[in-house]
Amino acid sequence: MLKELSSLIEMFLKESRAWFIAIFFYAIVFPLAIVFGFSFVVSKNLAIFLVSGTITFQVAITSLTSVAQSLGMDRDRGRLSFMISAGIPAWGYAIASSFVNNLMGIVSGYMILAVASFLRLITINYVEGLFLLVSLIIGTYTGSMFGLAMTAKIRNWRLLSQLALVFGFGFSFFAPVYFPLSYIPKYLIPLVYLEPTTYISQAIRLSMVANPSFILWNLYALLYGMIFMVLANKWGLS
Amino acid sequence: MDYAIQVKDLNKSYGNNQALVNISLSVRRGELVSLLGPNGAGKTTLVKHLYCELKPEAGNVSVLGGNPCRSKIKRMLGVVPQESEPYDDLSVFENIYYAARIRGVSRREAKIYTEETIESLDLREYRNKYVMDLSGGLKRRTLVGMAIVHKPEVLILDEPTTGLDPLARRQLWDILKSLKKEGRAILLTTHYVEEAEVLSDRVYFINKKIISEGTPSDLRTRFSYYYEVIDYTSGKAYKVKEEELKEFISKLNGKFEVRIPSLEDVYIEMISHA
Numbered sequence: 001m002l003k004e005l006s007s008l009i010e011m012f013l014k015e016s017r018a019w020f021i022a023i024f025f026y027a028i029v030f031p032l033a034i035v036f037g038f039s040f041v042v043s044k045n046l047a048i049f050l051v052s053g054t055i056t057f058q059v060a061i062t063s064l065t066s067v068a069q070s071l072g073m074d075r076d077r078g079r080l081s082f083m084i085s086a087g088i089p090a091w092g093y094a095i096a097s098s099f100v101n102n103l104m105g106i107v108s109g110y111m112i113l114a115v116a117s118f119l120r121l122i123t124i125n126y127v128e129g130l131f132l133l134v135s136l137i138i139g140t141y142t143g144s145m146f147g148l149a150m151t152a153k154i155r156n157w158r159l160l161s162q163l164a165l166v167f168g169f170g171f172s173f174f175a176p177v178y179f180p181l182s183y184i185p186k187y188l189i190p191l192v193y194l195e196p197t198t199y200i201s202q203a204i205r206l207s208m209v210a211n212p213s214f215i216l217w218n219l220y221a222l223l224y225g226m227i228f229m230v231l232a233n234k235w236g237l238s
Numbered sequence: 239m240d241y242a243i244q245v246k247d248l249n250k251s252y253g254n255n256q257a258l259v260n261i262s263l264s265v266r267r268g269e270l271v272s273l274l275g276p277n278g279a280g281k282t283t284l285v286k287h288l289y290c291e292l293k294p295e296a297g298n299v300s301v302l303g304g305n306p307c308r309s310k311i312k313r314m315l316g317v318v319p320q321e322s323e324p325y326d327d328l329s330v331f332e333n334i335y336y337a338a339r340i341r342g343v344s345r346r347e348a349k350i351y352t353e354e355t356i357e358s359l360d361l362r363e364y365r366n367k368y369v370m371d372l373s374g375g376l377k378r379r380t381l382v383g384m385a386i387v388h389k390p391e392v393l394i395l396d397e398p399t400t401g402l403d404p405l406a407r408r409q410l411w412d413i414l415k416s417l418k419k420e421g422r423a424i425l426l427t428t429h430y431v432e433e434a435e436v437l438s439d440r441v442y443f444i445n446k447k448i449i450s451e452g453t454p455s456d457l458r459t460r461f462s463y464y465y466e467v468i469d470y471t472s473g474k475a476y477k478v479k480e481e482e483l484k485e486f487i488s489k490l491n492g493k494f495e496v497r498i499p500s501l502e503d504v505y506i507e508m509i510s511h512a
Contacts, residue, residue: 001309007339011328018327078322082384085289085317085394086340087309236292 004088008096016100027104028111031058035112039119046179047121052205053178055109059136059204060197062105063143064150065168067098071151072160090237091229094148095141102140109136113208124208131207131214138218139200142225146196149228152235171197196224241300242267242392242423243288248297250283257283259447261297267391270414270424272434275444276509281427282320284444285396288425289317301392313341316390318398320427324380326370330361333369337384348387355383359413375406382413393417393424399433411437431502441501449508454501466503468495 016023031054042050071094074080083093095102109132116122124132147164154160171177175195176184181202184192192198199221206214243265250258257280265271273281286292287299290307304311324333334355338348356365359379369377378398385393395414399407414437418424428434434441435454443449443457450457464477471492478486487494499507 004340004342007336011325011332011336011339014332015325015327078319079325081286081289081291081319082317082322082337082381083340084291085312085315085319086337087312088340 001089001092005092005096008083008088008093009099012097012099023100023104027058027062027101027108031055031108031112032115035115035121036119039116039121042121044121047116048205048208049178049180051112051116051122052201052208053172055112055132055136055204056139056177056197056201057172058105058108058112059139059143059200060168060172062101062108063098063140064147064171064196065164066101067094067144067147068150068164068167069147069161070097071147072154072157072164075151076157090152090232091145091148094144094151098144098147102144105140106133106136109204122208128208128210131210132204135200135203135207135214135218138221138225139204142196142200142221142228145225145228145232148237149232149235152232152237171195175201177201196221196228199224240267241265242269242302243425244298244300245284245287246298248284248287248299249295250280250287250292251295257446261444261448263442263448263451265392265423265425267423268418268421269439270418270426270437272438272441273425273427273444274429274431274434274441274505275427276429279445281444282396285317285394285425285427288394289315313388314391316385316388316393318378318381318385318393318395320396321400322381324369324377324384327368329366329368330364330372330376330380330383331356331366333380334383334387338387341388343388351387351389352383355387358416359383373406375402375409378402378406378410379413382410386417391422393422395424395426397427397429399428399430407433431500431505435501443505443508445509457504458498458501463507464499466497466499468497470494 034054035051038050039047071080074097080090080093084090113124113129113132117124150164150167151160154163175192175197177197181192181198199217203214203217203221206217241264245261245263248258248261261284273284275281283292287294288301288306289312299306301311302314306312306315331352335348335352338351339345343351356362359382361376361379361383364372364376369380372380382398399410402410411433414424414426426437438454440451440453441457442451452460464479465483467476467478467486469476469490476486483496487496
């Protein structure tokens, strides 16, 4: 299966040539501009939320939104059926088709980190950088599985495409991504814990400061991703 | 009997809507079988079970004697799904090449097979063109290439000619005929009666359940309850029962033609009464 999936990834890498400008702008230039622009107005003690929030935002867009939109379109055009008939599982197709975006998302995470360090918003060493990689991979997996579950449940491609955008952006700005979890009023806490980006953003931020609890948040995120994978399977995409 | 595809008592429903009712059918090796039915008859739902995109609620599906969900079986299958399109941002060569690679064919063999497929489908001129720049007929030919590049034993084509102009449709028919000559088992779904009549060894009429099955000529004779008589003097066409035919003809003055109904007439008659 690994051989087949790597061929599929190779195919999508070739396909991405046609979208390079958009991918480069949204995965690299846009998040860097956010960090750079807001660095002038954010206070030093909250700067880490600007950086980890923007990385989480990137993960949400490049995994959740991207998987749902591209998978939905490929199902609409019969390509998903073709791949399933060739023995490629839907989850494998989801990961392979969003690989370029996810890769750019992860690269983007480190570029944001580099710019933030250059602007003296945060300081980070190699160990924290490695912890961040774990959080980015798990966050990308969880976002991708959320996109897969959405695709399995929503058959109407136009609706799916819109909701993928709404959730991608919504989960980034209505969850405690750009601000601390403690700022959330108590009555909203249950809702916040329903949002997958809550777990992803906590894991990303805590890994950047080498706080061991990032492992726990990552485990929650991983569990969430597995639940989405099971749901997608139940709803017909396995 | 050496069956490439065998379906027994297959049932499928979507909520309260029963999509397939006790479907049983078979396709032998080297045989081209058509599923003929109106839109919403369950043709696509049925074929999705054959490559395991759907799983049976009840009944049994067997492809090449095994479970179609097994990857070993899937590698011997070639499928053109309904309304499918190749990848627009890849060339014809790349689309066909990667269709071989994702089925585990080695790089070297995939290149050889792809060149052979391009040659056999007369796509050489378009080898390096991006699919987005091709006509509908050429896109469909590329899709067939993606389905056959790994030399499958069984081909499943879900309405492969829908939306094509007559010339492109005929070209695709020629390709299917040559694939059949190579000994592959082919299952074709279509709502074009002429297509089924020209290409098929056997035809299944389907509308959520199997209504009838047989060779095209067998179906025409078995279900011809009347003759069509065309009176060239008046320019009128009549439907006349067999026992009344002699008497009817004797009353005609001038030239006339008698023929049994076309497969299309039989199909419409049967589907509307099903």
